[in-house]
Amino acid sequence: MRKLALSDEILMSVDKSARYIGHEVNAIWKDLDKIDIRFCMCFPDVYEVGMSHIGIQILYEMFNRREDTFCERVYSPWPDLDKLMREHNIPLFALESQQPIKDFDFLGITLQYEMCYTNVLQILELSQIPIFAKERTWEHPIVIGGGPCTYNPEPLADFFDIFYIGEGETVYDQLLDTYKKYRKEGRSRHDFLVAASQIEGLYIPELYDVEYNEDGTLKSFTPREGAPEKVKRQVVADMSDTVYPEKPVVPYIRAVQDRVALEIQRGCIRGCRFCQAGMIYRPLRERSLEFLKKYALAMINSTGYEEITLCSLSSSDYTKLAELMDFLINEMGKRRINISLPSLRIDAFSLDVMSRVQDVRKSSITFAPEAGTQRMRDIINKGLDEETILNGASEAFKAGWDKVKLYFMLGQPFELDSDVEGIPHLADKIAMAFYDTVPKSERRGKVQVTISTSYFVPKPFTPFQWAAQITPEEYLRRKTLLMDTLKQEHNYKSIKYNWHDSNTSILEGLLARGDRRVGRVIYEAYKDGCLFDAWTDYFNMKKWEQAIERAGIDMDFYTTRERSTDELLPWDFIDTGMTKAFMKREYEKARKGQTTKNCREGCGGCGCNSWTTGVCIEA
Amino acid sequence: MIFRIRFAKYGVVKFIGHLDVMRYFQKAVRRSELPIKYSQGFNPHQLMVFAQPLGVGVTSDGEYMDIETEDVDFAGNALSAERVREILGGALTEGFEIVSIRQIPWQEGTKHPENAMSLVAGADYVMSLKDGYSLGILDSVEQDDKISYLKQKLESFMGQDNIVVCKKSKSGEKDMDIKPYIYEAAVEDNSRIPSFIDETGVAHADVYEPGIRFFFSLSAGSAVNIKPELVLEAFLSYCGEDFNELMFQIHRAQMYSDVEQHTGL
Ligand code: SF4
Numbered sequence: 001m002r003k004l005a006l007s008d009e010i011l012m013s014v015d016k017s018a019r020y021i022g023h024e025v026n027a028i029w030k031d032l033d034k035i036d037i038r039f040c041m042c043f044p045d046v047y048e049v050g051m052s053h054i055g056i057q058i059l060y061e062m063f064n065r066r067e068d069t070f071c072e073r074v075y076s077p078w079p080d081l082d083k084l085m086r087e088h089n090i091p092l093f094a095l096e097s098q099q100p101i102k103d104f105d106f107l108g109i110t111l112q113y114e115m116c117y118t119n120v121l122q123i124l125e126l127s128q129i130p131i132f133a134k135e136r137t138w139e140h141p142i143v144i145g146g147g148p149c150t151y152n153p154e155p156l157a158d159f160f161d162i163f164y165i166g167e168g169e170t171v172y173d174q175l176l177d178t179y180k181k182y183r184k185e186g187r188s189r190h191d192f193l194v195a196a197s198q199i200e201g202l203y204i205p206e207l208y209d210v211e212y213n214e215d216g217t218l219k220s221f222t223p224r225e226g227a228p229e230k231v232k233r234q235v236v237a238d239m240s241d242t243v244y245p246e247k248p249v250v251p252y253i254r255a256v257q258d259r260v261a262l263e264i265q266r267g268c269i270r271g272c273r274f275c276q277a278g279m280i281y282r283p284l285r286e287r288s289l290e291f292l293k294k295y296a297l298a299m300i301n302s303t304g305y306e307e308i309t310l311c312s313l314s315s316s317d318y319t320k321l322a323e324l325m326d327f328l329i330n331e332m333g334k335r336r337i338n339i340s341l342p343s344l345r346i347d348a349f350s351l352d353v354m355s356r357v358q359d360v361r362k363s364s365i366t367f368a369p370e371a372g373t374q375r376m377r378d379i380i381n382k383g384l385d386e387e388t389i390l391n392g393a394s395e396a397f398k399a400g401w402d403k404v405k406l407y408f409m410l411g412q413p414f415e416l417d418s419d420v421e422g423i424p425h426l427a428d429k430i431a432m433a434f435y436d437t438v439p440k441s442e443r444r445g446k447v448q449v450t451i452s453t454s455y456f457v458p459k460p461f462t463p464f465q466w467a468a469q470i471t472p473e474e475y476l477r478r479k480t481l482l483m484d485t486l487k488q489e490h491n492y493k494s495i496k497y498n499w500h501d502s503n504t505s506i507l508e509g510l511l512a513r514g515d516r517r518v519g520r521v522i523y524e525a526y527k528d529g530c531l532f533d534a535w536t537d538y539f540n541m542k543k544w545e546q547a548i549e550r551a552g553i554d555m556d557f558y559t560t561r562e563r564s565t566d567e568l569l570p571w572d573f574i575d576t577g578m579t580k581a582f583m584k585r586e587y588e589k590a591r592k593g594q595t596t597k598n599c600r601e602g603c604g605g606c607g608c609n610s611w612t613t614g615v616c617i618e619a
Numbered sequence: 620m621i622f623r624i625r626f627a628k629y630g631v632v633k634f635i636g637h638l639d640v641m642r643y644f645q646k647a648v649r650r651s652e653l654p655i656k657y658s659q660g661f662n663p664h665q666l667m668v669f670a671q672p673l674g675v676g677v678t679s680d681g682e683y684m685d686i687e688t689e690d691v692d693f694a695g696n697a698l699s700a701e702r703v704r705e706i707l708g709g710a711l712t713e714g715f716e717i718v719s720i721r722q723i724p725w726q727e728g729t730k731h732p733e734n735a736m737s738l739v740a741g742a743d744y745v746m747s748l749k750d751g752y753s754l755g756i757l758d759s760v761e762q763d764d765k766i767s768y769l770k771q772k773l774e775s776f777m778g779q780d781n782i783v784v785c786k787k788s789k790s791g792e793k794d795m796d797i798k799p800y801i802y803e804a805a806v807e808d809n810s811r812i813p814s815f816i817d818e819t820g821v822a823h824a825d826v827y828e829p830g831i832r833f834f835f836s837l838s839a840g841s842a843v844n845i846k847p848e849l850v851l852e853a854f855l856s857y858c859g860e861d862f863n864e865l866m867f868q869i870h871r872a873q874m875y876s877d878v879e880q881h882t883g884l
């Protein structure tokens with residue numbers, strides 16, 4: 001057992017001290033004398049959230065398969081510990097060895113959502129690593145960012161040495177080998193970064209010069225010292241011949257995802273125009289049945305979890321889902337392991353599967369139409385029509401369900417008031433379908449329909465990347481319109497309405513489509529005490545507004561301004577495989593309310609077939 | 620079949636709370652393929668009962684749990700205490716260890732024997748002064764005389780007619796005479812443990828530099844549960860010294876069903 005970095009006194013005075021002690025089941029330990037590279041993998045949020053992320057577990061497994069590398073983990077210290085670490089000048093440490101991260105070779109930080117950006121600066125500062133990349137020397141680890149937010153890394157450009165664009169499974173070996181070579185040869189840190197820029201998928205922000213026009217838009221984005229003009233997204237070609245954890249680390253305390261996660265496929269065929277995940281993980285690539293069976297059993301046996309969940313963007317599109325479910329229901333049944341199934345399209349098949357794995361009376365069925373009218377659903381290319389929703393709901397009601405959750409977005413491009421009003425209308429029709437389908441004698445009470453709306457944030461690498469985000473005032477107006485309309489509905493007593501906070505979404509909008517200058521806002525906000533912004537209790541809009549003011553940033557320029565499709569965008573240097581022409585075409589089609597087929601019905605010509613894998617080459 | 624398992628919890632896992640320890644063992648059982656029995660119903664749970672929760676920060680050599688299993692393992696071999704030890708022991712990680720295990724005589728179909736939780740009547744504790752702390756009352760006492768000085772004090776403390784403390788509970792605070800519930804009390808240096816505690820009970824107790832360890836045998840369980848901190852606080856305040864929970868590492872050495880006979884669960 002290793003000595004802990006924190007004293008008993010500190011551990012006894014903070015909440016959930018088990019977050020900081022490491023030593024979990026399946027945590028890896030290596031002899032520090034026998035390794036060359038120490039890598040610390042960070043999820044910049046609290047332990048219970050970070051431990052729920054499958055991507056980290058994949059990379060943890062991948063790095064640790066290398067004999068010369070020891071990969072450890074770190075998560076954001078909760079504010080109670082943050083305060084004590086500063087008071088006692090304790091450097092942030094990795095969970096496995098309990099040793100300071102500042103002595104590591106690499107600190108890899110996954111960027112899953114914009115609202116964790118201040119936590120990134122906390123990790124750096126508590127680690128006693130200079131926050132600004134330009135102040136770092138060989139004394140400090142190489143700080144590398146990955147994850148979906150790197151599709152516009154610019155607001156964080158000043159804080160990172162390298163960004164890894166794309167899926168982590170591909171070029172890390174090359175990076176580590178280069179690192180070893182350069183260290184051994186005694187080369188400079190800068191030389192190493194220049195060499196790293198030659199590895200496909202790696203973006204070294206300090207090697208690019210940025211110039212702006214007078215109107216604030218980007219004028220030029222120029223590589224130096226041989227860095228490539230375009231950084232190519234990394235894609236795993238064969239999802240059944242790649243690393244996956246057989247022994248995921250099992251936390252002592254309950255994580256948000258307290259179960260085995262089986263990623264059945266990556267990518268999505270659907271092409272909803274608002275959806276960044278659906279665009280940046282193209283093409284859809286399935287894992288083979290054999291692969292999934294093997295890992296499902298291995299992970300259950302090595303962890304002792306009592307639940308397994310399938311993860312993917314749209315599980316219903318997995319072609320061998322029926323076979324996989326038969327296998328799981330059989331094998332997990334024997335072991336009394338529960339199966340949970342998120343993101344299924346509601347139809348006869350999924351209802352049958354769901355009724356076999358969960359308690360119908362307690363669970364609810366979920367639809368994500370994202371828009372209330374067919375007009376609007378065509379604009380966003382959500383291939384889901386009212387008939388399908390109502391039929392699915394009726395089938396579910398017949399099978400015994402009486403709770404329905406509906407997810408929508410307000411503020412997508414070209415939305416009219418009538419589209420907003422369509423949301424409660426649709427909810428009402430669903431409630432009506434319940435009363436039409438289920439005879440009084442069989443009802444256990446009222447049907448419960450819950451509408452949730454979020455505030456649309458346009459994201460890079462989607463056809464809506466040029467669109468204006470609506471103002472918070474406008475979001476609130478539409479929310480009120482929705483509520484007022486709801487009160488008029490026949491079944492309004494059966495319908496509940498939840499909405500998402502408007503402040504976080506507008507900030508998310510700024511960070512998602514910001515350029516390098518926005519980094520100042522993050523820094524100012526952090527220095528003023530902003531931390532854990534994804535947590536409602538900690539989010540402080542006032543401080544962010546002051547930070548924006550101090551940084552001299554015009555919020556509207558980044559959020560509510562519609563960009564011309566000719567504008568040079570801060571993330572244009574990334575080549576995701578999807579062409580700009582495709583995105584423009586999709587934006588135009590949205591304007592006209594025209595739909596595009598999903599990848600299985602017919603290739604939409606997005607450009608990702610250049611990867612020659614997955615759905616693009618399905619027979 | 621019912622097995623009663625005595626286990627130790629030590630080292631860094633002392634920071635894991637009781638509910639998480641339960642979840643830990645549930646997972647360990649599933650990893651181990653121990654043929655545990657499950658309750659009926661839509662959400663069956665493992666038939667596993669813990670004797671008594673252990674506070675966060677406390678180590679132990681005397682934790683107990685009962686498990687109810689099938690008669691044979693998955694390979695069809697008859698289960699025995701030794702087999703259970705092998706199967707489950709192999710799935711435990713550092714910080715958790717099976718100390719001993721025995722089968723509780725029981726004929727399936729007859730009434731269940733009393734479980735570990737309802738049997739607890741007493742517990743032994745070791746409280747060690749941690750590194751970096753000292754007791755003010757010992758400042759003017761020679762190093763070699765410290766233990767005997769504390770022994771004297773403890774003797775006169777225990778010689779009182781009653782020891783009244785303010786006991787906090789969910790329903791409020793009330794004064795209580797805890798003397799009848801302190802069965803034994805002793806103080807020793809690191810080289811000795813008093814006769815009422817056996818070696819097994821301190822196998823995983825951390826040893827600290829000051830070399831001052833208090834030992835208490837106290838009433839425990841659902842009737843009257845006396846926390847060792849309460850006793851030590853009363854003693855120190857009797858000596859005119861402030862008590863601070865962080866000064867001492869608490870270790871539970873053993874739990875008893877019959878305090879007089881000193882029979883473990
Ligand atoms: S179905 Fe649409 S919203 Fe869902 S992941 Fe695919 S593209 Fe995104």
Ligand code: SF4
Nearest residue numbers: 599603604606609616
């Ligand atoms: S190239 Fe065609 S099939 Fe492949 S991801 Fe793009 S739209 Fe889909």
